[in-house]
Amino acid sequence: MSREVRWLPRARRDVKRLDPPVRRRVVDAVNHFARTGEGDVVRLVNVKPSEYRLRVGDWRVRFARDEKRPLLHVLRVLPRDKAYR
Numbered sequence: 001m002s003r004e005v006r007w008l009p010r011a012r013r014d015v016k017r018l019d020p021p022v023r024r025r026v027v028d029a030v031n032h033f034a035r036t037g038e039g040d041v042v043r044l045v046n047v048k049p050s051e052y053r054l055r056v057g058d059w060r061v062r063f064a065r066d067e068k069r070p071l072l073h074v075l076r077v078l079p080r081d082k083a084y085r
Contacts, residue, residue, distance in 0.1 A: 003034040003070040011061075014077035022059065022072055028060040030063075034072055044084075051075065053083065060084075 008016070017024055033039040033054055040055040045064075054061040060083035062076045076083070 003065075003072050005030055005034045005072050005074060007074045011074040011076055018059075018077070024059075026056050026059055026061060029054060030061055030072070030074060 004049065015026060019027065030037060033041065034078065041052050042055075044051045044053060049064065049068075051062055052065050054063065058080050060078055060080055061074060062078070064073045064075060065071070
């Protein structure tokens with residue numbers, strides 16, 4: 001089920017601001033999910049077009065899936081308290 005991961009510019013900026021150990025955990029979790037489909041992922045309710053979130057400790061990775069191709073678009077990486085606003 002391997003999917004390609006594309007980081008949008010906003011998500012790239014979010015990741016660059018993280019401490020190196022946290023950044024490594026987030027990137028590893030996204031890559032692991034893209035390869036295996038395993039992770040704490042939930043579809044967000046009342047969000048159009050469909051978005052999902054991947055929980056990595058206190059951080060949330062918001063992403064969209066491309067249903068036509070094996071592709072994940074990483075939209076944002078935010079702390080839990082700001083991820084759902």
